[in-house]
Amino acid sequence: xxxxxxxxxxxxxxxxxxxxxxxxxxxxxxxxxxxxxxxxxxxxxxxxxxxxxxxxxxxxxxxxxxxxxxxxxxxxxxxxxxxxxxxxxxxxxxxxxxxxxxxxxxxxxxxxxxxxxxxxxxxxxxxxxxxxxxxxxxxxxxxxxxxxxxxxxxxxxxxxxxxxxxxxxxxxxxxxxxxxxxxxxxxxxxxxxxxxxxxxxxxxxxxxxxxxxxxxxxxxxxxxxxxxxxxxxxxxxxxxxxxxxxxxxxxxxxxxxxxxxxxxxxxxxxxxxxxxxxxxxxxxxxxxxxxxxxxxxxxxxxxxxxxxxxxxxxxxxxxxxxxxxxxxxxxxxxxxxxxxxxxxxxxxxxxxxxxxxxxxxxxxxxxxxxxxxxxxxxxxxxxxxxxxxxxxxxxxxxxxxxxxxxxxxxxxxxxxxxxxxxxxxxxxx
Amino acid sequence: xxxxxxxxxxxxxxxxxxxxxxxxxxxxxxxxxxxxxxxxxxxxxxxxxxxxxxxxxxxxxxxxxxxxxxxxxxxxxxxxxxxxxxxxxxxxxxxxxxxxxxxxxxxxxxxxxxxxxxxxxxxxxxxxxxxxxxxxxxxxxxxxxxxxxxxxxxxxxxxxxxxxxxxxxxxxxxxxxxxx
Numbered sequence: 059x060x061x062x063x064x065x066x067x068x069x070x071x072x073x074x075x076x077x078x079x080x081x082x083x084x085x086x087x088x089x090x091x092x093x094x095x096x097x098x099x100x101x102x103x104x105x106x107x108x109x110x111x112x113x114x115x116x117x118x119x120x121x122x123x124x125x126x127x128x129x130x131x132x133x134x135x136x137x138x139x140x141x142x143x144x145x146x147x148x149x150x151x152x153x154x155x156x157x158x159x160x161x162x163x164x165x166x167x168x169x170x171x172x173x174x175x176x177x178x179x180x181x182x183x184x185x186x187x188x189x190x191x192x193x194x195x196x197x198x199x200x201x202x203x204x205x206x207x208x209x210x211x212x213x214x215x216x217x218x219x220x221x222x223x224x225x226x227x228x229x230x231x232x233x234x235x236x237x238x239x240x241x242x243x244x245x246x247x248x249x250x251x252x253x254x255x256x257x258x259x260x261x262x263x264x265x266x267x268x269x270x271x272x273x274x275x276x277x278x279x280x281x282x283x284x285x286x287x288x289x290x291x292x293x294x295x296x297x298x299x300x301x302x303x304x305x306x307x308x309x310x311x312x313x314x315x316x317x318x319x320x321x322x323x324x325x326x327x328x329x330x331x332x333x334x335x336x337x338x339x340x341x342x343x344x345x346x347x348x349x350x351x352x353x354x355x356x357x358x359x360x361x362x363x364x365x366x367x368x369x370x371x372x373x374x375x376x377x378x379x380x381x382x383x384x385x386x387x388x389x390x391x392x393x394x395x396x397x398x399x400x401x402x403x404x405x406x407x408x409x410x411x412x413x414x415x416x417x418x419x420x421x422x423x424x425x426x427x428x429x430x431x432x433x434x435x436x437x438x439x440x441x442x443x444x445x446x447x448x449x450x451x452x453x454x455x456x457x458x459x460x461x462x463x464x465x466x467x468x469x470x471x472x473x474x475x476x477x478x479x480x481x482x483x484x485x486x487x
Numbered sequence: 488x489x490x491x492x493x494x495x496x497x498x499x500x501x502x503x504x505x506x507x508x509x510x511x512x513x514x515x516x517x518x519x520x521x522x523x524x525x526x527x528x529x530x531x532x533x534x535x536x537x538x539x540x541x542x543x544x545x546x547x548x549x550x551x552x553x554x555x556x557x558x559x560x561x562x563x564x565x566x567x568x569x570x571x572x573x574x575x576x577x578x579x580x581x582x583x584x585x586x587x588x589x590x591x592x593x594x595x596x597x598x599x600x601x602x603x604x605x606x607x608x609x610x611x612x613x614x615x616x617x618x619x620x621x622x623x624x625x626x627x628x629x630x631x632x633x634x635x636x637x638x639x640x641x642x643x644x645x646x647x648x649x650x651x652x653x654x655x656x657x658x659x660x661x662x663x664x665x666x667x
Contacts, residue, residue: 357599361553364597368581368590376582380565380575391566397579406570413539413571415564468536468649484564486650487539487632 060102061136062113064121064128065143066095072235073126077260080228081120083267085113089226090136090165096143097128098136098164100223123259135219136164151191155179158193161215165224171208178205178212190216228268234260235333247317254316255309257334262305265339271301274338277312281327290327294319299369299377299396300362301340307363311370365397382406386447388415388483409445412472412484419474419481429463429473431482436465447474462486514626516552518545520656528623529643530615532631535659537650539563542604542630543571544656550574552628555600557581557590559608588614595621595629606632615641636661 066075075091082089085108088100101113108116110132121128131142138150141157159175162168181204187193194217201209234257254277265272279292296315302308348354368377378394382403385391388411395401423430427438443462448455458474460483465471470486515524520541525531533541546554546568554577556563561582569575579600583590587608594603595618603622608631610618619641622629631637636645645661 360597361599364593364599365579367593372581372583372586372590376584378580379578380569380580382566382569382575388566392564392569394580401576403569403575406566408566408570410570411564411567413543413564413567414562415567417561470536470650487536 059100059134060105060110060132061134061139062099062101062110062117062130062132063136063139063143064097064099064117064130065140066097066126066128067144070094070126072237073124077229077232077234077264078124078126079226080232081124081263081267082117083226083228084269085116087226088223090224091226092140092165093167096140096164098139100136120263123263125256136221136223137161137215137219140164151189151194153190155182155188155190155193157190158212158216161212161219164221174208175212178209181205232261232264232268232270232336232339233333234264235331237331238329247313247320250316251309251313253332254312255305257332258305258309258312261334261336262303262308265303265336266342268339269342269344270336270339271303271342272308272336272338273298273301273340274336275308275312276335276337277316278333278335279325279329280331280333281325282330284327287326290330292323292325295337296370297338297374298366299374300365300398301342302362302366303342304359304363307359307366310363311366314367315370361398387449388447409443412470412486414487415472415484416482419483421478422473422480422482424473424480429465429471429480431471436467436469436471438463439466440464516545516549516628518548520544521658525628526643527626527628530619530622530629530631530641531644531646532633532636532642533646533648534633534636534661535647535649537648537656538632539606540571540650541648541656541658542632543568543573546573546578546602547571549602550577552577552601553599554578554602554604555581555594556604556606557583557587557594557608558606559583559585559587563606591618592621595625595627598625598627600627602628602630604630604632607634609633610637610639612639612641615639 075094075097079089079091079097082099086099086101086104088103090098101108101110114130117130129143129146131139133139133142133150137160141153141160142150145153145157147153156179158179159168159172162171162175182193187196193213198210198213201213236253236257274295274297277294277296281287281290281292283290294316296312298311302311365377375394377397379397379399380392381395381399381401382392383390384404386408391408420431429436429438441461441463445460447458447460449458456476458476460472460474463471463473471482472484472486474481474483513526513528515526517524525545546552556578561580563580565575565580568578581590581594588610591603591605594600615637618629631642642662644663647659647661649657651657
């Protein structure tokens with residue numbers, strides 16, 4: 059077994075160690091936490107993928123990103139790794155006897171046994187036993203007579219540690235929060251962007267750890283409670299048409315949305331905290347890297363980001379890919395679907411349709427070879443390509459007779475006649 | 488002396504935006520209906536009653552191109568493109584409403600599309616120049632489909648395309664300057 063321990067001597071503000079642990083879930087599922095004090099990563103099973111020195115580098119990089127500076131140590135078992143971190147020693151034998159509680163249980167602090175251990179440590183100190191080296195040199199038989207079952211158990215754990223690793227379950231939701239000092243106020247959007255990025259870095263790292271991509275994120279500004287503020291939580295929902303996992307891309311989208319929201323409805327009070335909640339996420343599809351075309355991945359990411367950005371600004375339905383539908387009605391021959399959707403278009407047996415279609419057929423006046431469209435009078439030269447199309451039976455088989463009308467000025471219009479009159483439906487362009 | 492400096496500055500600026508590139512060295516996309524093909528990185532504008540058909544015929548010959556089709560209010564019929572054997576799976580339709588300038592700029596800046604088609608929109612000289620610089624950087628195709636041709640020097644190629652009754656195209660060259 060090889061265990062890396064991250065020890066956080068200072069109490070972390072806005073951080074829960076369990077949330078932080080999720081970041082490493084992609085490297086190893088063998089994760090454990092000791093309250094809000096230490097985080098353990100068992101790396102023996104993933105050592106071929108991530109050797110110890112690479113893993114240490116990765117951890118250091120992640121810690122820099124989340125702006126934390128824990129102590130780090132590694133050993134063959136979690137108790138020793140934690141003790142080395144806490145007492146800042148290089149080897150196990152140099153550890154003081156104060157480390158014994160960690161050998162009892164490195165994952166949970168045992169208060170009851172802790173009192174017995176303290177008494178035991180005082181006795182050892184009187185006997186001149188100060189380090190684990192001294193402790194290990196004591197004969198086992200003398201321990202059982204003097205300290206009973208606990209002494210024997212501790213000796214065994216220090217010499218041959220064996221611990222049952224607890225099962226790690228990631229949190230249900232990804233929520234990250236940042237509390238502000240009392241005197242902090244949001245000066246401008248640039249200041250806010252800094253905090254948004256800090257939070258987003260954490261969210262993205264956690265999502266990566268969980269193997270997910272964000273589809274929808276809620277940004278919540280919690281304002282100070284005042285009688286004038288009806289709802290202290292000012293929330294902004296940001297949905298992405300394409301799932302996102304890049305801090306840069308998500309930040310740009312969130313910034314745009316927040317800017318827009320705050321412009322229309324400014325905050326009413328002092329902001330106490332800022333939080334992100336991932337409302338919807340989807341599994342991240344990991345693929346082999348294309349080593350012959352490294353730009354491809356970059357390109358796909360840029361495409362996804364652009365689509366998300368356009369959808370956010372123009373509306374989800376305004377950015378789409380067309381999918382062909384089997385229908386004889388010209389207005390129902392295609393439908394909008396998300397870009398990059400893999401679709402199989404059915405073959406078409408319809409006659410040639412115009413490349414330009416009106417969103418709704420426009421009623422026109424026609425008499426004696428003249429048609430009047432959009433305040434313009436056009437002389438029809440010829441009518442051709444007659445086609446009769448019936449509406450669906452549940453709409454009463456309404457008949458439309460389509461024509462291609464060529465005007466003297468060269469336009470080719472696609473008209474139809476129904477019982478309601480003559481309509482322009484499209485034009486050949 | 489001042490004139491020489493000015494010419495040197497202009498030369499440097501042209502080199503910077505790629506405007507000095509010779510038309511012969513430009514990368515081109517072939518097109519059976521236009522034997523010279525369309526040079527990449529330039530703005531091209533079509534007008535006439537057959538312009539969309541002409542462009543769709545070009546796209547049919549380059550099915551692998553990623554296309555952004557931008558319109559303020561959608562009037563293109565994707566089914567029509569499908570009937571003319573265009574690759575619908577590679578075309579992203581964008582209905583920009585009043586945000587056409589922003590949309591075109593974002594699309595060009597992203598550099599993810601090989602072809603950008605903007606239909607029925609009028610742009611100022613400054614905007615067209617900006618689009619031209621962005622397109623030059625991407626080395627993509629930028630096609631404008633207009634009822635009336637822009638009078639901007641930023642557009643390198645302007646053509647009037649009329650579709651005849653036989654299904655052929657009459658092409659009238661309105662402007663052809665590939666070196667800006």
